[in-house]
Amino acid sequence: MGVEGIGARVVRKEDKRFITGKGRYVDDIKLQGMTHAHFVRSPHAHAKVKGIDSSAALKMPGVVAVLTGQQIVDDKVGNLICGWAITSKDGSPMKMGAWPAMAPETVRFVGQAVAVVIADTKNLARDAAEAVVVDYEELPAVADVHAAIKAGAQQLHPEAPGNQVYDWVIGDEGATDAAFAKAANVVKLDVTNNRLAPNAMEPRAAIADYDAAEEHFTLYTTSQNPHVARLVLSAFYNIAPEHKLRVIAPDVGGGFGSKIFIYPEEMVALWASKKVGRPVKWTGDRTEAFLTDAHGRDHVTHAEMAFDANNKITGLKVKTYANFGAYMSLFSSSVPTYLYATLLSGQYNIPAIHAEVIGVYTNTTPVDAYRGAGRPEASYLIERLMETAARQLKVDPAALRRSNFITEFPHQTPVIMAYDVGDFNASLDAAMKAIDYAGFAARKAKAKTEGKLRGIGLSCYIEACGIAPSKAVGSLGAGVGLWESAEVRVNPVGTIEILTGSHSHGQGHETTFCQLVAERLGVPISQVSIVHGDTDKVQFGMGTYGSRSAAVGLTAILKAMEKMESKAKKIAAHALEASEGDIVIENGEFKVAGTDKAIAFPMVALAAYTAHNLPDGMEPGLKESAFYDPTNFTFPAGAYICELEVDAGTGKTSFVNFVAADDFGRLINPMIVEGQVHGGLAQGIGQALLEHAIYDANGQPVTASFMDYSMPRADDLPSFNLSHTTTLCPGNPLGIKGCGEAGAIGASAAVINAITDAIGKNNLEMPATPDRVWRTIHAA
Amino acid sequence: MSTVKLTVNGKAVSVDVEDRTLLVQLLRENLNLTGTHVGCDTSQCGACVVHMDGKAVKSCTMLAGQADGANVTTIEGIAKGDELHPMQAAFRDNHGLQCGYCTPGMIMSAIDIVHRHGGGLDEATVRRELEGNICRCTGYHNIVKAVLDAAGRMKVSQAAE
Amino acid sequence: MYQTTYHRASSVDEAASLFAKGTEAKFLAGGQTLLPVMKQRLASPSDVIDLGKIKELQGVELSGDVLTIKAGTTYFDIMQNADVQKAIPAIAYLTSVLGDPAVRYRGTIGGSIANNDPAADYPAALLALGATVKTNKRSISAEDFFQGLFTTALEDGEIITAVSFPVPAKAGYAKMRHPASRFALTAVFVAQTKSGEIRVAATGASQSGVMRVPAIEAALKAKWSPAAIDGVSVSASNLLADIHGTAEYRANLIKVMAQRAVTAAG
Known part of the structure; x- marks a missing residue:
């Protein structure tokens, strides 16, 4: 080296x-003659758009144009697509409702755009947007999966009866049932994986510039994948052929998944720049980010795990309802299926698994990939189940995990994935040593004498990343090669x-x-x-x-x-x-x-x-x-252990120690790898303790600013104790596995397992806010 | 419209702006000092922090007119030519930034923290003092390290002056 | 933000006369509350009258048993002030956990209490200490000043000039922060006056804003100790309930924070 x-x-x-201060983000860019866009957004979760009166707005100073959803449909700009086809268990294709870039007829979530004002300045565009009068006829809304799947529930899309996108299954149901029939013990768990707002610190932005002489567009945008944006804008949205569309993603202020997708604002900016003959800039504010950036997670799951008399896992049954929001975002369909259920074997030798995933429409912001995308949901579920099992079977949680670890590789799981390499005992050993697991009982006893509730929680995660072999993802329904x-x-x-x-x-x-x-x-x-x-x-x-x-x-x-x-x-x-x-x-x-x-x-x-x-x-x-083109996914894995104390008076948690032992294969720059882990852990801990994107029963967002949505701050988090064990990935010549998402995948279960250990009660949902923890402590 | 006169990074400027203009808009849009960022609408994220008359303030929560007559320093104004401010160097050396968006505000707040606390900083104090700055990338681990590192460097550089 | 006209006043009288000329004027102190509200277009004052440069609104005075903080004094200057730290350290502490450092450089005590946010910190101190709010027209007791959510006794155009606090024998503050906004999810200020009266005020808890907590006052009157509050029952009725805390949780916090405030007061 x-x-x-x-x-x-x-x-x-x-x-x-x-x-x-010399970074160059989209909002830092100014073009000659540039106009500014402000969107007119629905205040209703579900409504018919009966009419739009732009006359007053058009008379306001600096206004260049007011453009509506009907116009964008008339100009044959394509509807937004979902690029991964999922087939239901009955063989039918997923049921996709139409999603125009601005709604001509029906709005289905708060914040959906119905029109856009183009004006000389940002302030003038916003002034005029308030003068656009939209005549809405409100419709009943469904805000969560329970409400959406009820008989007689308000329907969102005619294409999707019962608000169901798909009912998808994976695994061998017969073999799984047989395992449960013979089980010595069955452990059951209901969990909700809370909806999150991604909140990259840079709000999304776009500048579109149309060159009439060359019939050529340039789009500056906050994208994680400018080429995919160009492909989709060209092939599906009819903006321009690829050689007439240049997409530039300059410095981008964080993504975490939310900037993978091509959003309506980018489509509208491009279309509008040609219509008004001037460059069009749109910069979202934080409220718009909460309303329109694709959210993450939002699963409701029931799971059961079967054990034999030797505490070996013999089967796993999972049923998950996944909330898609009002429309199917670009890769949304793959997240609760091939990125989730295929990881349900965790680090364990599980002979039989069966999972069913029901995708559901609700009158909420669309949900798609957010750091980890499906894998945090799987890891959280499995690691909560393992902890629950250890408590129910009265065995040490580390020992239970060890006795079920996969130790021979390659290992074919019952849910598609073939793990190439790993050493799960090595990472668990490293984490237990780092936190002095053996000394915990004494520390807990000492804390008790000081009136503190101390707990320890493990999470042994595995994920599939480095996505991915094009042939494999193509066979599973992906619309692109990776x-x-x-x-x-x-x-x-x-x-x-x-x-x-x-x-x-x-x-x-x-x-x-x-x-x-x-x-x-x-x-x-x-x-x-x-x-x-x-x-x-x-x-x-x-x-x-x-x-x-x-x-x-x-x-x-x-x-x-x-x-x-x-x-x-x-x-x-x-x-x-x-x-x-x-x-x-x-x-x-x-x-x-x-x-x-x-x-x-x-x-x-x-x-x-x-x-x-x-x-x-x-x-x-x-x-x-x-x-x-890789030959397989890569399989980073590791062990996280969290030690914390709960203040019984307020329910507030304080970290004592958080250790992470990861196996990412070869590290190119350990400093950067550690930074990726720190950030991932913060997002996983944020999910466990703080973050929750909430809607009321009418589909009104309750958490649309940092005043209500709890972002992790410096004083919410500990310094992290990191280490690495190494098994080189055989699937690529450098032996690399990928490190960007691990922290977010593994952290949340460790935190919740530690809190439930501290308070001696197993039923606790995320985020474990002080209020929720206090109520759980004092529940009958 | 009003004329706002202030000193920015040592240079006197005079700008005609609408009265509703925020200080951050004046800096970004009128003076093209785009290192100061906007990350929220509710004065919480701190991406917009600049120094006004030596104090770290949120430039998104001030009218430009309130800064009339003031001395403002932005992220663009803290290095001495090619020589980075010790806080800038510490952020780089400790990998205290990833996407870079919150970084200018973090650095401006962090300099203020060190000015107020001097060498007496510890991890808990730094974490508490960073309450008004949100980062989504780093988990704060390396930011805290950078601030503590810079506190030492700033002490040394002050002693040298 | 909507269009507005900005004025910088150099005296209280000038500010009052500028206000009278505006159609829907508003005073701007530190701006840490008003400006975010204006940015979200939830307020559209025709005129904004900046009080920030008025010298007569700046400063702290300790005179005998009265600590007077001028309305335009920033949080930072309050928490740094030697007289505040000496006379009522609980106010210095409260100020140090209010907002964040950048907000503390700009925000003022006058601006905070004029807004009377139900989760703001200062109202608890004023009420528990029996402070007096001085304006350009009159003096108003804290009891009379705070009149419910975002409502005060201030008349149109009236300007707070100072707040006077009787120096207590003991005082303490304990705050459970709202995890997102960092306002008080519930916070309690306890005070024992020099004449022996016990006053306890809670903020962030009640649907009608800052409030006294008579049951805890009675318990502390019997015995000034955290344990004295153990047996007190705080009712959850009329308490705030939201995604960050149920009414029952806030009722619990009133007790727990009161106990911790007593410990802090010593």
């Missing part, structure tokens, strides 16, 4: 612009540009991707640039989500590097009059092994471009590209 190579804690190249592309451009002076389809919105690609180059060529990372986030520069890419950038995106760069190095070696061998097989790359030089003959990398690059003396038949230049 060099000082800037793989495994080095290199400080980030991108930081300089962020710490000096490979990644890369291009290595060596300039004549030997500097290097790496073009990648991955997109960094906090993950540090501009540093870690350079580290691979430094590792292979021995050049300083200052000579390498990472180019991403612009469809005019990078040919194609699938973007960043599902912890895939290192395992998939970086591997694509490796493949392109190998091609480039192969050509460069030929050039070097020719120049040094040596055999290609004898050339080695060291410290920025191409050397003839075992001799002092060498040529510096910039000279090789220059030779490639001067082309004065290349091997016969070789093309000039030094630029290579690669597409990489």
Whole structure:
């Protein structure tokens, strides 16, 4: 490992612009003649739009246009799509209601846009939006899955009778029933996985610029995957063919899934920029983010786990109702199915699993992937079940887990996934040692003498990420392939540009991707640039989500590097009059092994471009590209243990210690990996203790600002105690597993298991607010 | 419309704005100082924190007119040329930022925290003092480390002056 | 924010006359409440009259047994003030857990009590300490001043100039923060006056704003100790209930916070 190579804690190249205020986010960009959009949004959860009167608004100062849902439908802008087809157990396709970018006839959640005002300034657009008169006829609303599936419930979409999107199953029901019939013990649990608002700190924004002469659009947008945005906007929304649409995602202030999706505001901005003949900018505010960014989670689940007389798990039955909100967002259908139920085996050897997932429409903001996406729901369920089982069976929770761990790999679970490698005992050992698990009983007893309720909770998670093999996801219904592309451009002076389809919105690609180059060529990372986030520069890419950038995106760069190095070696061998097989790359030089003959990398690059003396038949230049499609998901896993105290008087929890022992395979930059874990843990702890996106029975959002939605603050969280164990992923040449989501997947169960241990009661839902914990302590 | 005169990052400026203009809008839209960000509507996230007359304030919760005559420093104004402010350097060295959006406000608040507490800072105090700044990426772990690190560096740099 | 006209007043009299000229004017103190409300377009004053630069509204005076805090004094200046720390340290503590550091640099005691948010901190201190609110027209006892949710005895155009607190024998404050807004989910201020009277006020709890808690006052009158409150029953009726706390929970918090406030008071 060099000082800037793989495994080095290199400080980030991108930081300089962020710490000096020179980042360039969408809202920082101004274009000549730019107008500003403000949306007229429904205050009702469910209503018919009977008419829109824009006449007063059009007369207001600075107003350029008022555009409505009917106009966007008339102009044949396509409805929003869901890109993953799920088939119900009866063989029928999922039932998808139409979702126009602005509602011409019916609004189905508070905040859905019905019209947009385009004006010279943001303030004037907002002033005029208040003057747009919309005649609504209110309809009854259903706000949660229980209300939505009741007989006689108000229907949202004619396409989806009973408000049901699908009724999907996985696993062997007969084998599972048989296991339960023979079980010595059955453990049952009902859990709700609370709805979350993603809340990237940068609100979504878009600037659309139409060039009438070239019939060409440019869209600056807050996207995790600009190429996918362009594909969808072109192929499905009829904005423009791909070669007439450039999508740029510059610096993006966090995503966590919420910026994967193509939203109505981007479609409207593009369409409107052509209509008004000027660039159109929209920047959301925080309230709009709460109302319109796709939410996460929101499951209601009943589960049962069967054990034999030796406390070995013999079967698992799960039934989950998943709330989709009012419309099916881009990848929503896959989240509670292939990203959730396929992980229900956890770290355990479970011979038979059967899960049923019922997708339900409600009059709420659409729900889609949020950090972890399905896997936190699965991990939380399994780890709550294991803790519940340990208590019911009166065995140590760590010992129960160990006796059921999968220890031989590869391991085929009954729910599709084939785990390639892992060592679950190693991570549990590391976590237990870090927290002094053996000494906990004494610490708990001591805390009791001081009037404190102390608890400890484990969570042994596994996830599938680095998504994913295109063939596999295609067979499961995905509308896209999930490979990644890369291009290595060596300039004549030997500097290097790496073009990648991955997109960094906090993950540090501009540093870690350079580290691979430094590792292979021995050049300083200052000579390498990472180019991403612009469809005019990078040919194609699938973007960043599902912890895939290192395992998939970086591997694509490796493949392109190998091609480039192969050509460069030929050039070097020719120049040094040596055999290609004898050339080695060291410290920025191409050397003839075992001799002092060498040529510096910039000279090789220059030779490639001067082309004065290349091997016969070789093309000039030094630029290579690669597409990489993985052969399997990767399977990060680990053990988290939380120790905390509960204040019995107020129900408030305080952390004593939080340890995380993760196995992510090879780490490119441990500093950045730790940062990813810290952030994930904060979101998992936030879900466990604080966060909940709530609607009242009429579908009115109760938590639409930071005044009501509890965001984790610095004083809500502890410092974390991290460690790593390593089994290299055999599925990619670098042995990488992915680290972006683990914290959010594993943390919440550890926290709830610790609180329920502290208070001695097992039934506690998230978020475990002080009020809820206090009431649970004092419940009969 | 009113004319607002103030000093920003050491330079006197005079700007004509609507009376309803917030200080953050004046900075971002009129002066193109886009390092100061807006992350919420309710004065809670702290992405907009700047220094006004030496104190860390939320520029989204001030009218531009209230800053008339004031001395304002933004994230763009704290480095001395190419030499980073010790807090900026500490954020970079401790990986105290990921997406970078909350970072300018965090740094401006953190400098103020160190000014008020000097070397007597501990982890609990830093966490409590960061109450008005929300970060979604880092889990605060490395931000807290960075502030404590910078507190030491600022003491040293003050001693050197 | 809607269009408005900004004025900076240099004296209380000028502020009052500017107010009289506006059609729907509002006073702006630190702006930490009014501006967020205006940004959300929940208020549309024709004129905003900034009191922030009025010298006569700044400062703290300790005179005998009365601590007077001028209305325009910021939270930061209050919590740093040596007289406040010496005379009524519970007020310095309350101020240190109010808002966040940036808010404390701007927010003022006058602005806070004029708004009378049912979850604000200062109203509890004023009520428990039996403070007097001074305006440009008169003096108003805390009891008379706070009249329910976001409602005070202030007349149109009346400007708070100062708050006078009798220095107590003992006082303490304990706050359970709202997890999102960081206002008081419920907080209690306890005071023992120099004449021996016990006054307890709770904020964040009641549907009608800050309130006295007679049952706890009686228990503390019998014995000034946290344990004295153990047997007190606080009714949940008329208490606030929302997603962050049921009425029963808030009733519990009134007791628990009162106990912790007594401990803090010593």
